[in-house]
Amino acid sequence: MEEILEHYKHPRNKGTITNPDIQFKDQNTLCGDEIQVYLKLDKKKMITDIKTEGKGCAISQAAASMLTDAVKGKTIEEARKLKNEFVFDLLQIQLSPVRVKCALLALFAVKKGIYKYLGEHYHDEE
């Protein structure tokens, strides 16, 4: 909990990237929270920079903050295969089913953005 609040109050990688290689906007239909992700890639399709924009609750913001740090240096192939558990492990708290959606908002935005970039259709895990 302490670490979540710390990330919430001092989020990493907030802002925008001009001329991003990948840009994607996603929404949590439950509450209307929005997130916009920007990714910069190198020639090997490795994520060299990532930023997020948008307002949200502590869980969604902390998850975005932790996730963006964690995916830097990964290739988009690696990133798009990330499982939900990857985010749960970063957060390290018990989440109610409703809050799971908050936690996964950033991950879904990143994955959906990568799929779109690759011209492939994104399928939900469920």
Next chain:
Amino acid sequence: MKTLIPKEIKNDFPIFKRKIHGKSLVYLDSASSSQKPKQVIEALSNYYEKMHANIHRGIYTLSEEATLAYEDAHRKVARLINAKFKEIIFTKNTTESINLLAYSLGLELKKGDEILLTEMEHHANLVPWQQIAKRVGAVVKFIKVNKEGELIVDEQLFTKKTKIVAVTHISNVLGTINPIAEIIGKGHKVGAKVVIDAAQSIPHMPFDVKALDADFVAFSSHKMLGPTGIGVLYGKQELLEQMTPFLYGGDMIKEVTLEDSTFNDLPWKFEAGTPNIAGGIAFGTAVEYLTNIGMHNIEQHDKELLKYAHEQLSKVKGITIYGPKDLKKKSSIIAFNFEDIHPHDVSSILDTEGIAIRGGHHCAMPLMKILNLQSSCRLSLYLYNTTEDIDALVKALEKVRKVFK
């Protein structure tokens, strides 16, 4: 402070025996769905244990009893809002009631006809009209909302082209009580049919369809102590008789040949298939329960508690309350934000204290946009709420503040 309805009423509601995270349940989300008294829960099990059979079919004791009980529930609802038995159609919920109208009335609109809504509609009274309008080429117009969340009823919006006016009686976000009598009058003056979304009002106050001269009224059982899966559409008999059915099938017909069918009498013409018999009967019990307490008393209780909640919340540092400042224009709903803490986080931490409030866009995204809000917290009160519930909320908000400091 003592409110009109004694707090012992909570004993009628078994859910209040439950502990949430070890704390007594403080339920402040009745605008979303109300809790159920044991009488209603027993009506459900009693039906299934002693009376279950399909209605309007069997010539045997069980079916006759079930039919009588289900029809009697229609009569109880009719009495509650001063309607006739034939004018009460049971649906699934308010949303289905409005869809029935959108399909039956809306599909007969011509290109260029106008549907007049307001900017504060719940998605249930917006999306059906919006989508049907697209199909038939009708134009959807909106009565605007001011910064306090009150309607600006502009006479010029009512034109010869206006065929349907569909308006919420009470905003599910802000609690604003809208001047529906005035809107019904203006609608009728131009020959439009007026639909009232009364999901937030009929549970909380006396409601007389004849005095209001409303053409159609939609509301839900589950917001007024009844089960989920039952809603009501009231319609003036002469209008319902002219209308085409929305759902076709069994029970809504008189005679069927392979080529054609004649439809059943009201209200069954609009109740196709085996309905939610248990839910309907238990809804009748809920209406009886409310009537025994008295809708005037419930309205008064809610008003006193709203005033108390406003006073107490206003004292909390960092609270912003939305909606009409004049409490006479407001029902028992308070939308607010606390500091700049996200409503999800406020709700989550209140939950750890056993307090249930709503946080989000409340199924009214256009209104939130107008108010320039991404989301808000919302508390809503009902007959089982007490001043102690409000006190518990105020105390727990201090805990929220501490966590986010």
